[in-house]
Amino acid sequence: MLEIQNLSKTFPLGRKQRAQTGKTEVTAVDALTLSVSGGEVFGLLGANGAGKTTTLRMLATMLAPTSGTATVGGCDIVTQSADVRRQTGLLFGGDTGLYDRLTAFENIQYFARLNDIEDSVSSARIKRLAEVFRFTEYLERGAGKLSKGTRQKVSFARAIIHDPALMLFDEPTLGLDVTAKKEAEDFILSCRDNGKTIVLSDHTLSVVERLCTRIGILDKGKLLAVGTIGELCAANGCDTLEQVFFKLAGVRNEE
Numbered sequence: 606m607l608e609i610q611n612l613s614k615t616f617p618l619g620r621k622q623r624a625q626t627g628k629t630e631v632t633a634v635d636a637l638t639l640s641v642s643g644g645e646v647f648g649l650l651g652a653n654g655a656g657k658t659t660t661l662r663m664l665a666t667m668l669a670p671t672s673g674t675a676t677v678g679g680c681d682i683v684t685q686s687a688d689v690r691r692q693t694g695l696l697f698g699g700d701t702g703l704y705d706r707l708t709a710f711e712n713i714q715y716f717a718r719l720n721d722i723e724d725s726v727s728s729a730r731i732k733r734l735a736e737v738f739r740f741t742e743y744l745e746r747g748a749g750k751l752s753k754g755t756r757q758k759v760s761f762a763r764a765i766i767h768d769p770a771l772m773l774f775d776e777p778t779l780g781l782d783v784t785a786k787k788e789a790e791d792f793i794l795s796c797r798d799n800g801k802t803i804v805l806s807d808h809t810l811s812v813v814e815r816l817c818t819r820i821g822i823l824d825k826g827k828l829l830a831v832g833t834i835g836e837l838c839a840a841n842g843c844d845t846l847e848q849v850f851f852k853l854a855g856v857r858n859e860e
């Protein structure tokens with residue numbers, strides 16, 4: 606479903622950073638190669654600044670790669686970006702991008718319309734997703750008047766209203782309370798069971814442990830290791846994912 610080949614992204618540094626580091630650019634993602642199939646939840650783990658969001662933004666066609674390529678369902682993220690977007694749902698934690706003056710329902714419906722989904726079809730889906738995420742009572746409320754967690758739930762529904770085969774979730778459980786977090790996790794697992802391909806990043810190791818079929822550890826844009834938790838532990842002589850993470854990616858904060 607998702608094939609990533611040597612994907613790289615460099616950003617030019619500002620004057621101040623150039624002076625501080627003596628470098629002209631930062632390599633946010635460095636020759637990433639990876640395949641993810643339907644029915645998999647792939648977890649990107651890495652310290653702040655490791656390149657997780659940049660990777661997800663490139664896959665979502667929001668950001669052009671500097672070099673390398675990726676395909677989603679056989680469609681190239683650069684030359685066939687419209688086809689990629691049709692097959693992709695994208696959710697960024699914390700930054701929901703909802704229109705405050707539209708209701709929760711209207712926000713989701715608007716996105717559905719952008720994806721050429723008939724209102725009759727989207728209405729039924731919105732109701733079902735609102736039940737799954739338990740925000741039915743807030744459907745008619747303006748998004749600007751919703752709590753952070755409810756906004757995140759509405760954003761979840763909006764991201765997947767077009768029933769995409771590939772779901773990209775950047776810190777999807779950020780800001781959710783314990784119950785909502787569990788609902789979001791259960792939802793991701795049900796998507797996996799329905800054959801969806803999911804790539805997510807999350808700093809909470811317990812979330813990654815519960816959801817991910819495979820994990821990749823990113824450090825300074827490089828994929829250091831890929832595997833199931835069992836494989837990663839065995840290869841690194843560790844007992845837990847946390848130990849593997851500290852061994853490979855350390856506690857360095859790149860920012």
Ligand SMILES: Nc1ncnc2c1ncn2[C@@H]1O[C@H](COP(=O)(O)OP(=O)(O)OP(=O)(O)O)[C@@H](O)[C@H]1O
Nearest residue numbers: 616631633651652653654655656657658659660859
């Ligand atoms: N638009 C940009 N312009 C310049 N540099 C950027 C830009 N976006 C990201 N970077 C740099 O790219 C690197 C990777 O950032 P990215 O946001 O992908 O990390 P991350 O793994 O998502 O981190 P976090 O865990 O903090 O969300 C960082 O050094 C960051 O400063």
Ligand SMILES: [Mg+2]
Nearest residue numbers: 657658659775
């Ligand atoms: Mg990030």
